[in-house]
Amino acid sequence: MIRGDGESADTLNLFANETILQEYHQMGRPAKPSPRRWPLPSPKSSIILGGLFVRADGPGERSFLAQISLACFVSAMSDPYFQQLFAQRIGGANYGKGTEIYKFEKIKRAKRKALAEHPERKLVDFGIGENDAMADESVRRVMAEEINKPDNRGYADNGILAFKEAVAKFMMREFHVELDPVTEINHCIGSKPMLAMLPAALIDPGDVTLMTVPGYPVAGTHTKYYGGEVYRLPLLAENDFFPDLDAIPEDIRRRAKLLVINYPNSPTGKVATRAFYEKVIDFAMTNQIVVAQDAAHIMLTYETKPFSFLEVPGARDVGVEIHSLSKGWNMIGWRMGWVCGHERLVRALADVKDNCDSGQFIATQKAAAAALNDAEIPRQTRAKYRRRLEKLVATLRRCGFDCRMPGGSYFLYTPTPKAIADGTQFPTAEAFSQYLICEHSICTVPWDDAGSYLRFSATYEAADEAAEDALMDETERRMKQIGPVFS
Numbered sequence: 001m002i003r004g005d006g007e008s009a010d011t012l013n014l015f016a017n018e019t020i021l022q023e024y025h026q027m028g029r030p031a032k033p034s035p036r037r038w039p040l041p042s043p044k045s046s047i048i049l050g051g052l053f054v055r056a057d058g059p060g061e062r063s064f065l066a067q068i069s070l071a072c073f074v075s076a077m078s079d080p081y082f083q084q085l086f087a088q089r090i091g092g093a094n095y096g097k098g099t100e101i102y103k104f105e106k107i108k109r110a111k112r113k114a115l116a117e118h119p120e121r122k123l124v125d126f127g128i129g130e131n132d133a134m135a136d137e138s139v140r141r142v143m144a145e146e147i148n149k150p151d152n153r154g155y156a157d158n159g160i161l162a163f164k165e166a167v168a169k170f171m172m173r174e175f176h177v178e179l180d181p182v183t184e185i186n187h188c189i190g191s192k193p194m195l196a197m198l199p200a201a202l203i204d205p206g207d208v209t210l211m212t213v214p215g216y217p218v219a220g221t222h223t224k225y226y227g228g229e230v231y232r233l234p235l236l237a238e239n240d241f242f243p244d245l246d247a248i249p250e251d252i253r254r255r256a257k258l259l260v261i262n263y264p265n266s267p268t269g270k271v272a273t274r275a276f277y278e279k280v281i282d283f284a285m286t287n288q289i290v291v292a293q294d295a296a297h298i299m300l301t302y303e304t305k306p307f308s309f310l311e312v313p314g315a316r317d318v319g320v321e322i323h324s325l326s327k328g329w330n331m332i333g334w335r336m337g338w339v340c341g342h343e344r345l346v347r348a349l350a351d352v353k354d355n356c357d358s359g360q361f362i363a364t365q366k367a368a369a370a371a372l373n374d375a376e377i378p379r380q381t382r383a384k385y386r387r388r389l390e391k392l393v394a395t396l397r398r399c400g401f402d403c404r405m406p407g408g409s410y411f412l413y414t415p416t417p418k419a420i421a422d423g424t425q426f427p428t429a430e431a432f433s434q435y436l437i438c439e440h441s442i443c444t445v446p447w448d449d450a451g452s453y454l455r456f457s458a459t460y461e462a463a464d465e466a467a468e469d470a471l472m473d474e475t476e477r478r479m480k481q482i483g484p485v486f487s
């Protein structure tokens with residue numbers, strides 16, 4: 001009998017699967033190995049297969065294991081010599097060999113399958129998390145002019161003053177927040193790299209970053225790269241989708257250096273209240289933690305007027321806010337954002353950044369400055385996504401979903417059905433989302449991190465309002481046919 005019983009053994013610790021076995025049978029004799037890195041497999045009585053300890057009890061089974069071992073060996077031989085050199089943080093020698101399929105890849109595959117199997121059925125795509133429109137014509141015109149100016153050709157380092165001054169004016173106009181453009185603002189090549197740089201400035205091995213879940217994971221990934229730990233703060237309906245800061249254990253508070261929050265929140269759509277920000281500031285002061293507020297969706301705020309963390313007294317003493325032109329200005333691909341707040345933190349992040357990149361193209365920075373100077377652009381973006389989200393909420397409510405207008409972002413985050421009219425049960429949002437796309441060509445993004453929810457994005461492609469309405473009608477028709485059941 002061949003068993004997998006979870007023990008460890010000093011045998012081959014290589015990854016094998018059926019494909020490898022087939023490859024081995026097709027390949028014939030492998031080339032002579034280097035004895036230093038690749039010891040030849042011998043007929044073992046046990047191996048570790050994909051991390052599972054497997055033991056053979058009889059001679060036939062030993063021979064079978066020997067074949068698997070050889071197959072593993074052949075697979076290892078087809079690796080580049082540097083397979084052994086990959087850092088542990090990205091998987092070490094097993095890098096690129098995992099079989100786990102990540103959520104977004106599963107969605108992509110299901111989309112391809114739905115399109116291939118049902119070419120007659122239009123894909124209703126609520127999965128995309130990117131603006132569907134181009135940057136405003138006026139911004140593109142500035143870019144077209146600036147791109148031809150020789151003065152714009154060089155390294156931009158930590159950013160040009162004209163952009164920082166435009167940010168300072170914008171922060172004053174929209175939030176009544178006064179910032180020194182030289183010391184309290186720095187540009188970044190989109191907010192994602194700035195979130196990735198935060199841990200470089202703050203996290204040493206053993207330090208903790210507090211991160212809300214579900215959420216944008218970049219700062220957490222880099223925290224782990226630096227040997228730090230991530231403590232997850234679930235965003236639950238019973239806490240009104242705010243993190244429960246009081247529930248963080250004492251040991252974690254002591255080791256925590258960074259709290260990353262994101263409002264308007266993606267994907268929950270929750271907007272921060274003044275009281276919540278006051279609580280965050282108090283928590284940060286008491287526990288001596290730096291706050292990074294990710295404001296990527298800030299201009300897509302519907303419930304209130306857009307509200308900056310830095311408007312709240314004390315915020316600048318505990319942290320920074322990271323902004324982006326991606327969402328509110330339809331400039332996702334342009335890669336422009338900024339960090340602003342406490343001078344010493346901005347300086348630390350600018351120092352890290354200076355060692356990572358040489359700044360965004362100056363022409364892009366000038367076009368972004370023009371975008372910031374035009375108050376109308378984010379207002380129009382907001383009006384469009386508000387309209388689309390209102391239609392979506394009304395449509396899904398008619399189909400039985402318990403959803404309401406999000407406070408902000410271009411996402412609608414709503415509890416997933418437990419079953420459908422024909423009795424089929426769905427234990428997770430992921431299972432329902434896969435069913436929706438495979439059987440009905442409706443694409444959504446599932447979240448099972450803190451309850452089971454579906455995320456519908458209002459960034460679907462529709463040329464005009466009539467096309468939006470037609471898409472809503474089609475969504476309603478298909479959803480009613482499915483008959484979602486929620487209790």
Ligand SMILES: Cc1ncc(COP(=O)(O)O)c(C=O)c1O
Binds near residue numbers: 294325336
């Ligand atoms: C919550 C959140 N923060 C930050 C980003 C990064 O945006 P960008 O790098 O385009 O500024 C995204 C992008 O999807 C996001 O959803």
